[in-house]
Structure formats: C-alpha cells, structure tokens
Amino acid sequence: MKRLLVANVWFAPRSYGGATMVAEALAARVAASGEWAVDALSFSNYGASPRPALFRTRLATGGEHWTINLGGERPRDLSFDNPEMTAEIARLIARLKPDAAHLHCIQDLGIGLIDALYEARIPFLLSTHDYWWLCERSFLMDYRGRFCGQERIDPKICAPCVENRETLARRRARALEALSRAARITYPSREARRRHEINGAPAARGALLPNGVSPPGPGFAKRPSARLRFGYVGGPGPIKGWPVIERAFAALDPEKAELVLVDAARNVGASWWSAYRFGPLARHVTVVPGYTPATADEFYAGIDALLFFSAWPETFGLTTREAALRDVHVVATDCGAPVEPLTDGENATILPFGAGARELSRALARLVEQGLPTPGPAARAKLEAEVVGPEAQADALLRLLGEITAPGSGAPKSSSSG
C-alpha cells in the first residue's frame, strides 16, 4: 500500500473552515479506498514558544496525525516562509518517506514544505482553496475589506495592503517557484484556475477538482409557507453582503417576504444574531441554528431562495450548489465560482458584481410579486454536469494521485536528484 501525506493548516481535532472540511473528507475517502495509507500534517498555535514542536495523535481513519506547534504571534512573512518550520518538516518527511503528498492550505506550515518535498523527491498534488498563492491576504480583499479588483496582480497595488511591502517581490517569486514544482495543481472552479494561471501558475499542470456537494436525501421535500422565504448563510459583516441585504429587505412587504438567517456561529459556541438589533427588519426575520452536512436538507426545506452576496471573487461556493441541487433559487452577484453552474433567470437571479441595495431590492420585489421561475431542462443539465458529489471528487483525486506516482509520470524532481 502506498503512503500519502495530507497537509492542511488545520485538521481534526482542530477542524476550522471549508478547506479543512474538504481536506478531511477527501483524506477519509482516500484512506477508505484501500490504495493508500493516509497520514496528516497540520499546524497548531498553542502557548507562547516561538520554537516549532511536534505532536503526534491519530486520525479517525487510523493514520497518524502530525501537528507542528508554533506559539505566539508572528508576522505574515513568517507564516508564509519560516526556515525553522521548514527544518522540522524536512526531518518529518525524511522519517515518514511518503510516496506522495496532497497539499491544501499550507499557511503557517509555510512554503518551505514544498522545498522539503521537492528535495526529498516526493511528488505532490497541490489543491488551491483561496488566493493565498497570489495574495498575502488570501482573498484579494484590500485593507478596507473590499475586493481589490485585480486580475493581474500588481505589487504596487498590493503594497498598501500588506504588512511589509519589501517582502512582496520575494513572496511572489517563492510562490511561483513552488507552484512550478507541483506535479499537478487542482482548482475548485474555472474562475480560480483562470485567476491563478493569468498570474503565472503553470497551465499545463492545472486541473479542475470541484469540491463534492452532497445531493438531497431521498425524503427531501420543501415545507410550505405563505411567505417567500429567503435564506442567508453568513454573519452581520460586509464579506457576505449583509449590509446590502439588510437595506434591500427594508423595502419589502413583511407579509410576503421572510428572511431566514442561519446562525452558523452557533457551531463554534458563539452567535451572530442573538444580540443583533434588527429594528423594523425584525418582522421579516427568522433565525435558525447552523446546519451540518447531515442537517443541510432540513435547512433547505425551509427556504425558497438563497441570498449569496459575497464581496470577494470566491473560489467555489458550496451553498449555492447545495441550494440549486435542492431546487432552491439562488439570488447572487456575479462573483465567479459560486454562480458558475447556475443559469440566470432559471435557477438563479444573477446581479452584477458589486450590485447595491437598490438593485437587490428590485430583484427581490420582482421575485416576490411574480414568483420564482422554474428551471428548464438546459439549466438542470448544466447544473448536473458541473456539480459533482463527494464520491466523484474522491475518485478524481485518486486518479490524479495514481498519475503522479506512476512510473515515468514526469512529476517534477529535485535538480539534485541526479
């Protein structure tokens, strides 16, 4: 059996964020395939010691989970590339001798992880989940929390937003060198691939690997309601567009339109909405608890449309796909990947990126008065063709892993390998 090392900044028991969910689910499915023994490498940030320290626990799937702890605060530059962390990782890789590695988000483990794999001649697959390879702030958001608008990344535009502009040129060179060493680079969407490749990621090694989306269960059925119910999954900040949604709803009739807010922060013991002052909007609002993959159907059965007003060009968009698969209409801005599999006017209402409250309010009023459109066969076919399930994603990953470890695969090897 071949041995795979999966690296992600967080991993159970420190599960945090969408990329971690993907990394953990894929690792479990690859382990279950019986073709690979899977170990994990992650980061933790306990205590105050600035020296890396190694811990070992186990994975639920039986493999080993190696965690490198680094205490205290550190500048973003050291989160990107930390020689002490790299040395610890190199020792670990020399000990584990994996046949291949699958890298996800490697913030804080650092880009030296790629140097260590390259020097050890271990082929690796690199899965992008955000824009960390191009942007120190990961999401192409400027220091005010707004999309910076860049297609081709210009260090002069990045300079005011980063901690230390002197590090920009080196960061970019290191990132491109690392990307060039990957046997394959996977992207969750065409939009993510396009943005990476116009900024120097090697196109010949790119591959689409959309995240798996669970279809509705066999008993899924919408609960009836007298009002049209719009769901919103996000907090009261601007990143998911709450200020626009709040203003747009103020113009709607509360007898006809309901706003269902998911308090996803309850999943981590907090609350986004319990102390929020809704004012007149309160007549529209119903707050429901955060959902898990196991309870997603229950949430989607209680809404007719999903509001997705993200302020950055997201690399995927799980909720828009989950909604569309359950015949929940999506009202979104043209923010890239989240609307890729959707069809405007059929299973989605797609507004221009950066649309304001007035445009959203008009669109919502139209849906309330005229009802939701019924998607035609072409829209359904496009959705089914573009959205894959978790099993299909794992199968695609296994094929890629097989390719990069096959004899004569042409995966990049260290120049010192002879």
Place this chain on the structure above:
Amino acid sequence: MSGFVSIWKAAPTRADVGFFLRALLTRPLDIPGILRREAAKRRANLQAPPAEDALGLRALTESWEAALAAGLFDAPPGRGEALEISEIGEPLALLSALQSAAAVIWRGAAAQSPAFPPLSLEAARLGLPQHADEPEAAHAARRAWAAQAALSPALRARLLALAEAPIGPA
C-alpha cells in the same frame, strides 16, 4: 487602602488614563460606574493572575485537551530508536524527539526536572516503554503532577491513569 495597594502593584497604563479623562469630559455621570467596573477587573486580575507557563509546555496540555475532546488522544509508538535522556534542556525540543522514539530511558537527574512529569506522561500516551534510575520516585512525580496541574476533569482522569503506566529500572 486596598485601592492604593492595587494601583501600586499595577499602575494604570497611558491608555487607561486617556480613557478615564475622555469619560470625565464627555460622560461624567458614568464615572462612578466606570470606577466600580475597573476596580472589579483589577481585583479579579490581582487575585487570579494568568497561569505562568514556566515549563513552556502549555502547548502540550492544550494539544492533549483538544485531542481528547475529539477522541483522537492515543498514538502508537514511533519507529525510531530508544531515547536516552540525562538532562531536560528545552522541553519542547525533547517533546519533538519523543514523537518518533521507540522507548525512553530517564537517566540521573532528568527524572527530577519539573518538566519530567508531563514529558513522561506524553511518552506514556505514545505507548513508549520507559525506564528510570528511580522508578518509584518517577511514578510519584507523575501522579503528583497529574493531580494538581491545570487540566479539565476528563484529561486529569486520563493522565492519572497514564501515570500508572509501568516505568522499569534503568
């Protein structure tokens, strides 16, 4: 009097003074409430100072807590060589070495170091055979540490059980 002692022990920062002066100018009626609130915070801080991480091993106990809560606590022994420790210099560096060791031998004064009990418990968690010059004293040190360290009840119970793992004579 106690107020003066409290201020003597922890003088207000420049930011505290600035906040107080601004409040005095802009909302003087709030001043009694602000003073009561700050006094309460000071009492709480002075009575319960944040736990010192003198051993530099808070990372270890916090990692144990997370792993235990997720049901991922145990790990199999490493496949490396036996580790012979005669001095505990940097506990975290030693912790890294334990992860891949196949056994551990505590020599001389190493088992009397304040960092010995948590490191020996980590070795026990990893299932490493252990040996020490004075096994009984080493057991007692582990039990005492597990009984009094700042830990959740669940972790304490688990570590007290681990403290009974065998330590043979070196």
